[in-house]
Amino acid sequence: MAPNHLFRTSLMFLLCFWVAQATAAERAERVLPKTTKGFISIPDVDVLLERWNVTNLGKLTNDPLMRPFVADLEAQLRGRLLPMKDRLGIEITDLRGIPSGEVSLALTQPGGVASEHAIVLLLDVSGQESLARARQLLRTVQAELAVRGATRRVEAAAAGVQLEIYRIGQDEDAHDAVYYIHNDLLVATDHRAAAEAMIARIEGRQDDSLATLVAYKQIKQRTAKADRESHIRWFVEPFGYVAAARASQGGRRRRGTDISKVLAIQGFDAVQGVGGTLNLADEGLDIVHRTLIYAPRDERAEMGEKYRLAARMLEFKNSNDMQPMPWVPAELSTHLTLRWNLSKAFESSKTLVNEILGDEVFETILHNIETDPKGPQINIRKDLIAHLGDRITFFAANKLPITPQSEQFVAAVEVKNAAAVKKAVEKALTADPNTKRHVIGDVVILEMTQEAMDEPELPELIIDDPFGPAELQFEVPEQGGQNAAMLPQFSVTVVHGHLLVSNQVEYLKQIATRPAKAQLAAARDFVAVQKALAKLGSTADAIRFFARSDEAYHVTYQLIKDGRMPEAESMFGQLLNHVMPAEEGPRKQQIDGEKMPEFNAIRKYLTPAGFFVQSIDDGWLVTGCLMSQR
Numbered sequence: 001m002a003p004n005h006l007f008r009t010s011l012m013f014l015l016c017f018w019v020a021q022a023t024a025a026e027r028a029e030r031v032l033p034k035t036t037k038g039f040i041s042i043p044d045v046d047v048l049l050e051r052w053n054v055t056n057l058g059k060l061t062n063d064p065l066m067r068p069f070v071a072d073l074e075a076q077l078r079g080r081l082l083p084m085k086d087r088l089g090i091e092i093t094d095l096r097g098i099p100s101g102e103v104s105l106a107l108t109q110p111g112g113v114a115s116e117h118a119i120v121l122l123l124d125v126s127g128q129e130s131l132a133r134a135r136q137l138l139r140t141v142q143a144e145l146a147v148r149g150a151t152r153r154v155e156a157a158a159a160g161v162q163l164e165i166y167r168i169g170q171d172e173d174a175h176d177a178v179y180y181i182h183n184d185l186l187v188a189t190d191h192r193a194a195a196e197a198m199i200a201r202i203e204g205r206q207d208d209s210l211a212t213l214v215a216y217k218q219i220k221q222r223t224a225k226a227d228r229e230s231h232i233r234w235f236v237e238p239f240g241y242v243a244a245a246r247a248s249q250g251g252r253r254r255r256g257t258d259i260s261k262v263l264a265i266q267g268f269d270a271v272q273g274v275g276g277t278l279n280l281a282d283e284g285l286d287i288v289h290r291t292l293i294y295a296p297r298d299e300r301a302e303m304g305e306k307y308r309l310a311a312r313m314l315e316f317k318n319s320n321d322m323q324p325m326p327w328v329p330a331e332l333s334t335h336l337t338l339r340w341n342l343s344k345a346f347e348s349s350k351t352l353v354n355e356i357l358g359d360e361v362f363e364t365i366l367h368n369i370e371t372d373p374k375g376p377q378i379n380i381r382k383d384l385i386a387h388l389g390d391r392i393t394f395f396a397a398n399k400l401p402i403t404p405q406s407e408q409f410v411a412a413v414e415v416k417n418a419a420a421v422k423k424a425v426e427k428a429l430t431a432d433p434n435t436k437r438h439v440i441g442d443v444v445i446l447e448m449t450q451e452a453m454d455e456p457e458l459p460e461l462i463i464d465d466p467f468g469p470a471e472l473q474f475e476v477p478e479q480g481g482q483n484a485a486m487l488p489q490f491s492v493t494v495v496h497g498h499l500l501v502s503n504q505v506e507y508l509k510q511i512a513t514r515p516a517k518a519q520l521a522a523a524r525d526f527v528a529v530q531k532a533l534a535k536l537g538s539t540a541d542a543i544r545f546f547a548r549s550d551e552a553y554h555v556t557y558q559l560i561k562d563g564r565m566p567e568a569e570s571m572f573g574q575l576l577n578h579v580m581p582a583e584e585g586p587r588k589q590q591i592d593g594e595k596m597p598e599f600n601a602i603r604k605y606l607t608p609a610g611f612f613v614q615s616i617d618d619g620w621l622v623t624g625c626l627m628s629q630r
Helices: 001-015 046-055 056-062 068-078 082-088 128-147 193-201 214-223 236-248 259-265 309-313 343-355 362-371 380-387 418-429 505-513 522-534 548-560 569-581 599-605
Strands: 036-042 103-108 117-122 153-156 162-170 175-181 184-190 231-235 273-282 285-293 333-339 388-398 407-415 436-440 444-451 461-463 488-496 498-502 543-548 606-617 619-626
Touching: 036 236, 036 505, 056 285, 056 436, 056 599, 082 117, 082 461, 117 193, 128 153, 128 162, 128 175, 162 193, 175 193, 175 273, 175 548, 184 193, 214 273, 214 285, 214 543, 236 259, 259 343, 285 599, 309 599, 343 380, 343 418, 380 418, 388 488, 388 548, 407 505, 418 444, 418 488, 436 505, 444 505, 461 619, 488 505, 498 606, 522 543, 522 606, 522 619, 548 599
Parallel strands: none
Antiparallel strands: 036 103, 036 231, 103 117, 117 184, 153 162, 162 175, 175 184, 231 273, 273 285, 285 619, 333 388, 333 543, 388 407, 407 498, 436 444, 444 488, 488 498, 543 606, 606 619
């Protein structure tokens, strides 16, 4: 288990276990180095826990019906936090009652060297009681590591600081864990040089801290509210985090196309940082989150372009017209709409496709689609892309009773010339013998079934997950092999001025034949979420999202409870099965759902939510909320 697992699971443990006396000012951003790649901070643990307990999610975790499951989940998460135990000899539960102020956890890249990595834990221990407990913690660590056979030494560092250093493990797996308390700050890290470098910043003698990093400064300045303290702050430098996380596992060891490298080459490294704030029980809402994706203009871009190569596809346009389409039903779980320059995105994808496939094949693929006698025989650019608009809508709903096939969704793209798109779609799909034709009045729906399909030869893709295992691998069959389709079936039609694609033909029939009059837009919970988002700054947005959390989680919850999540044909379930394939047979479920209560017993805690994204000169602002009541 690698140190990067800490960032996925730390928050839950912070919420569940840490109790502190909070008053001290934030210091971590001025102590951590400028080469920090991942960072999470809780300025005031007492306030966080107090606010969490009054939210619906807090009430959910405290509900006696949920306690057996929560306890089991906590035990599993404790196992996921073994890197902290292994690397530092400390568990999150060991920190209960110690910090008097800010608590932070970081993954850093000492010296900016790609092969280096360090976990850093910082606790503000100002005050006699907190300081005494911190010293007791170090004695507990000493006893724990002695049992594990670690050797201890004490060495002097700058400013008279005494470093307690433990050599943990043996041979090539051995590493140092370093601890000290200086100026009311407890520091624990698994990197000696990183430990010493922080001393000068603690004393204010060196100014190369995270607080001076442009991306971090911009994110903090533009996601914080001047009139209130954030309950959680976080920051990730995406490509640097991937490098540090990879280094923590000994470097990249697999063959294949490195997707993180591909994305950097293709200009996505314009994203210099992602981070923001999260507040609980604030502004009349259960949760308010503000995130900045900081991506200033790439100086390497061509004249007139903001980004370069494939990153040019990141062109999302703010619009005042983001209300749901009148034919979108009110009975759904999630709804998303966005404005995206599809034509530019299509053309910009050319270099990305060529980079992944390792050859100049994009135009060849398009040529073959147009000329192959056994293929669709359409000109993708002229017959399809040229007739698409910039409005995309996605929505999903549940089909009862809950089964692996319960999730039904529709993806819709606005069209500028419906007749031309109809013609192209019909020509492309009817060339396949698996296509079924459904005619309802003047609506024609084409259904494709893909129980097993021949796959072309593709390279092995190595996908880095910044909040999970350092490397995930998509299994791609050899040429001529058989592979389960991502969507076992899909259906297509052109109606309501849109090209519609659905995973279930019966659902698409309902959508295609329903009257075009306001439905979702008039729903009371939808209106309430839109009003909340407007108060948070929603005006002209590039993306807008709405969710009924109870409906959105219902399928996943029930399938986990029934032990059938690996069978799910939902988008999430299929993604899990493709990203984490089993060696033999179906993938095994990782979470034990036997202790979960019936869904209707906890539905009341799951309130509506929403967020909006606004394109700005140097990236995107994401703001969202979880409602405090139904």
